[in-house]
Amino acid sequence: MIFLRYLGSSSLEVLQALGKLAFFVFSVFPALPYSVWRFRLLLKQIYFTGVLSLPIILTAGLFVGMVLGLQGHNILTSFNAEEAVGTMTALSLIRELGPVVAALLFAGRAGSALTAEVGLMKSTEQLSALEMMAVDPMKFVVAPRLLACIITLPMLAMIFIAMGIFGGYLVAVGWLGLDEGAFWAHMNDQVDWHEDVINGLIKAIAFAVLIAIISLYQGYESVPTSEGVSRATTRTVVHASLGVLGLDFILTALMFT
Amino acid sequence: MPTDCLIEIQNLTFYRGERKIFDDLSLTIPRGQVTAIMGPSGTGKTTLLKLIAGQLKPHAGRILVEGQDVHQLSRTALYQLRQRMGMLFQTGALLTDLTVFENVAFPLREHFKLAEPLLRTLVLMKLEAVGLRGAFDLMPAELSGGMARRVALARASVLDPKMVFYDEPFVGQDPITMGVLVDLIRKLNTSLDLSSILVSHDVNEVLSIADFACVLSEGKIVAQGTAQDLLNSDSEYVRQFIQGLPDGPVPLHYPVKPWADEWSTP
Ligand SMILES: Nc1ncnc2c1ncn2[C@@H]1O[C@H](COP(=O)(O)OP(=O)(O)OP(=O)(O)O)[C@@H](O)[C@H]1O
Ligand SMILES: [Mg+2]
Numbered sequence: 001m002i003f004l005r006y007l008g009s010s011s012l013e014v015l016q017a018l019g020k021l022a023f024f025v026f027s028v029f030p031a032l033p034y035s036v037w038r039f040r041l042l043l044k045q046i047y048f049t050g051v052l053s054l055p056i057i058l059t060a061g062l063f064v065g066m067v068l069g070l071q072g073h074n075i076l077t078s079f080n081a082e083e084a085v086g087t088m089t090a091l092s093l094i095r096e097l098g099p100v101v102a103a104l105l106f107a108g109r110a111g112s113a114l115t116a117e118v119g120l121m122k123s124t125e126q127l128s129a130l131e132m133m134a135v136d137p138m139k140f141v142v143a144p145r146l147l148a149c150i151i152t153l154p155m156l157a158m159i160f161i162a163m164g165i166f167g168g169y170l171v172a173v174g175w176l177g178l179d180e181g182a183f184w185a186h187m188n189d190q191v192d193w194h195e196d197v198i199n200g201l202i203k204a205i206a207f208a209v210l211i212a213i214i215s216l217y218q219g220y221e222s223v224p225t226s227e228g229v230s231r232a233t234t235r236t237v238v239h240a241s242l243g244v245l246g247l248d249f250i251l252t253a254l255m256f257t
Numbered sequence: 258m259p260t261d262c263l264i265e266i267q268n269l270t271f272y273r274g275e276r277k278i279f280d281d282l283s284l285t286i287p288r289g290q291v292t293a294i295m296g297p298s299g300t301g302k303t304t305l306l307k308l309i310a311g312q313l314k315p316h317a318g319r320i321l322v323e324g325q326d327v328h329q330l331s332r333t334a335l336y337q338l339r340q341r342m343g344m345l346f347q348t349g350a351l352l353t354d355l356t357v358f359e360n361v362a363f364p365l366r367e368h369f370k371l372a373e374p375l376l377r378t379l380v381l382m383k384l385e386a387v388g389l390r391g392a393f394d395l396m397p398a399e400l401s402g403g404m405a406r407r408v409a410l411a412r413a414s415v416l417d418p419k420m421v422f423y424d425e426p427f428v429g430q431d432p433i434t435m436g437v438l439v440d441l442i443r444k445l446n447t448s449l450d451l452s453s454i455l456v457s458h459d460v461n462e463v464l465s466i467a468d469f470a471c472v473l474s475e476g477k478i479v480a481q482g483t484a485q486d487l488l489n490s491d492s493e494y495v496r497q498f499i500q501g502l503p504d505g506p507v508p509l510h511y512p513v514k515p516w517a518d519e520w521s522t523p
């Protein structure tokens with residue numbers, strides 16, 4: 001009996017949360033155009049979410065690319081196809097690793113910060129104060145942050161990919177002595193603009209929307225105490241990371257089959 | 258007694274979870290006067306202000322502000338109404354990433370296009386009135402609690418609202434500042450033709466400026482009238498509250514179960 005009651009109440013809770021989330025999404029999107037207009041606010045958020053995420057994206061991109069170069073070389077040599085290292089590195093980065101790893105890092109670095117910031121604004125009554133001054137927090141707080149994520153994450157993913165390819169090049173050509181011409185020529189041949197690059201970008205944009213919505217919603221609906229905000233921040237990282245991986249599977253299935 | 262009413266609360270009932278905060282409460286707040294709302298801590302004074310401002314929804318009853326039912330208004334109409342309201346939050350609620358100056362300028366920048374020199378003069382005047390013109394470029398984190406509340410007071414009045422809600426404006430102020438604030442609230446009320454709603458525990462200060470006062474307890478109005486009425490009240494309850502006696506009918510405690518139950522249930 002108790003189990004059944006627990007089941008019932010927890011599924012009701014989930015439904016209620018979904019309803020709130022839907023309501024949240026429906027009130028943010030109409031507010032988005034206003035944030036383009038509030039250029040200074042937007043710029044500041046782009047700086048916070050984008051520019052400050054650069055170091056971690058650059059370093060991670062380089063290492064992931066170097067590992068890809070190394071592993072690719074090892075595996076492809078056994079098929080006598082080591083010229084394909086460039087292609088392999090580029091394709092895996094552009095199609096999957098670039099958008100996905102950049103998004104995971106972004107969720108940890110920028111998403112958690114957004115949740116904590118908005119949650120603190122809520123617990124210090126700043127959101128209430130905005131409402132009382134007849135300023136919609138959706139337009140002033142939430143929308144600029146969402147838009148900033150949509151702008152920055154695709155760029156960060158592209159930077160991650162470029163860094164990764166450079167890392168692969170360093171290892172394969174610089175260290176393992178692969179022919180430089182072969183590395184680039186193969187890559188140029190095999191990577192398709194529309195099929196690969198555009199699809200990668202679409203993924204990055206989808207992840208940006210997902211991460212921003214989850215982190216802003218968690219902050220906005222957090223329990224306004226220090227514990228509530230810290231839990232919300234943890235939930236953001238967990239939900240956003242799992243969400244990115246799940247969404248990646250769906251998008252891959254749609255794009256590459 | 259009120260002739261012209263600004264806010265009319267009719268049969269308000271409001272719950273926080275299981276707990277009934279307001280129980281069929283009715284109250285009229287007059288226009289153009291200073292109305293004080295008093296009551297023991299945790300009776301729901303802040304909650305009442307939030308209900309009036311439309312931030313919380315009542316479970317039953319209506320609240321009319323200037324004749325409009327606050328909770329039936331469209332979002333746009335509600336926001337227009339709020340431009341005519343100023344609220345001083347109990348915690349100050351300053352925007353932490355803006356300076357003191359920008360905090361006070363914020364409502365002006367959002368709602369009006371003013372030339373920068375005019376805006377500057379206006380904001381500095383408001384800050385001067387609360388004695389903080391020199392602190393204009395500090396960040397909220399660099400202010401003391403009392404200073405933050407004074408900045409919030411400047412911000413609440415910067416749009417020249419028609420009504421201002423003060424939630425505990427005197428907490429954390431030294432006696433001199435307190436006197437200045439009491440004066441300021443009174444002066445704002447007469448010179449700008451405002452209506453002020455003042456929530457506070459400081460019985461003496463409140464009764465010195467309030468034209469009309471009411472005492473809340475356990476979801477009901479237990480007494481209302483002019484300051485004189487309350488001071489001369491023969492209700493034991495009001496006397497206890499005003500004189501601050503520990504013993505009497507006013508419950509100090511949050512509702513509890515009897516001590517005996519505390520031991521019998523695991
Ligand atoms: N967000 C909330 N969730 C649940 N209960 C709340 C919440 N906010 C306030 N309460 C409860 O509502 C009651 C009234 O709170 P309120 O803040 O209005 O009191 P108050 O009269 O302003 O007290 P004080 O003078 O101490 O500020 C309190 O007993 C509190 O327990
Ligand atoms: Mg209060």
